[in-house]
Amino acid sequence: MRRIFAFISFLFFGISSCTSIQPVTSLSFTDYRIAKEARTDTALAGMLAPYRTNMDITMNKVIGFSNTQMNARQPESGLGNFMADGIRVMAEKKYGKKVDAGFINQGGIRSYIPKGNITVGKIFELMPFDNLVVLQEVKGSVMQQFFDKMAADGGWPVSAGVKMEIRDKKAINVSINGKPLDPTVVYLIANSDYVANGGSDCEMLRRIPQQNKGYLLRDALIEFVSDFTRQGKPLDYSIEKRVVNVN
Template structure:
C-alpha cells in the first residue's frame, strides 16, 4: 500500500516539476522561446527517491491514517450484481444519499425530495464483509460527483421510467416502488403514492448524470436545479459513521412480474 501511495504522490510531484517553460521577458513583451521536457517512465521499476520521499512522508502518514479509518462493520459481502433489478448495495447507496440531502433540502426549500436515481455503472466495486474503511468507499465511488436535485415535470419523469424499463438494470433508487411487466413499468409508486404524470417531482441524482451521463438525457433540462454541498462519497461515509453495522438488504423496490 505504501509503494502504491508513493507512486501516486510521485506522479503529482513530477507533473509539477517536469515540462518547465522558459520565458524570455522583455520590457514590453513576453515571448515563449523554449519548451523543454523529459520523459520518465512510471512503473514497478521506479525506485523511490529519498529526497522526495522525505518531503512527502508527512502527507503520506496523514493520508494513510485517514484512508484506514474504520467507519462501520459490514456483516455480508455487498455487490451490485446481487439480482437483475435490485441490489442491497444499490439500496444502501441510494438511501444514504437521499437521507443526507433531503434533510438539508427540506430546511432550505420546505419540500422533501420525491425520489433518487443513480446509475448502475457508477458503483465501481463491491463492499467486502468485515470492517468498512474510508479506502473502501473511495474504491466504491472514486469520482468527485456532487449530489444535485432536479425539478422535473411528470412528462419527463415518464421518460425516466421508460429508461429504467429499457435498461433492466439494478440502478440504485430510493423512494420508488416499481414493477416491470412485458417490458414496461407498472404499479409505479413514489413515496407510497401513484405516479401522476401531471405533477412535478424533485429527483435526487449527481452532477454527472444531470449533465446527461449514461444517456440520462431526461435530467439535462430541469425546471429548476438545486446543487447540494455533498459529494456522493461524503454522503456514504457520513451514513456509515452513524451506524456500528451496515444494514443493507433487498426490499423489492424494483421487481419483475411474470
C-alpha cells in the same frame, strides 16, 4: 504508484496555482527506461512520506460495519439500496427539504462493500468520482421517461419508497411512497449532478434546474454510514423487491 502520482499532481497544481501563467518558449525531454531494477528515489519518497502517512490514516479510518458483503447487481442489490437511501436521506438533511426519491446510476458504482468494517477508503473506491448531490423538481411525465431509461439499462438503484417493474425494457407499475406515479405531479428527487446534467443518456433531465450546494455524493455516503454507527447500528441491506424484472 497511483498514490505517488496523486501526491505529485497535488503538489504540482498547488504550486502552479500560486504563480502567473507563462508562455512556453522551449520544450525538451529525456527518455528513461523503467525496469524492475529501478531504484527507489529516496529523496522523493522522503518528501512524500508525511503526506502518504496522513492519507493512510484518513483512508483507513473505520466509520461503520456491514453485516453482509454487498455487491452491485441488477435489477436490484443491497449495495444499490444502501447507496440510493444514502443520497435521499443525506440530501434531506443537507437541503432541509422532504425528498421524494433518490437514485444512483448503475454505471457509477465502482466497487463493493465487504462484510465487516467499512473504512473511508472503501467509500472512495465505491465512488471515486467527485459527483455532487443535487435536487431537481421533475414532473411525473418526465419521471416516466427516467424510469424507462433505468429499465432499458436493466435497473438502477432506487431509494426506499420507490417501486417499479421491468417488462420488455420498459418501466411499469411505478409507485413513489405508496402512490402510483402521476404524470401531472412534480416530484423532488435527489440525484448526482452527472445524471442531472444528462449523463448516462438521461437527456430528459438536462434542462431541469438544479439545486446544488456542492455536496459530494461520496461525503454523503460517508456521513450516512457514520450515522448508522452513531446509532449503534450496522448496515444490513438486502434485496427488498424495489425493482423487479417480470419478463
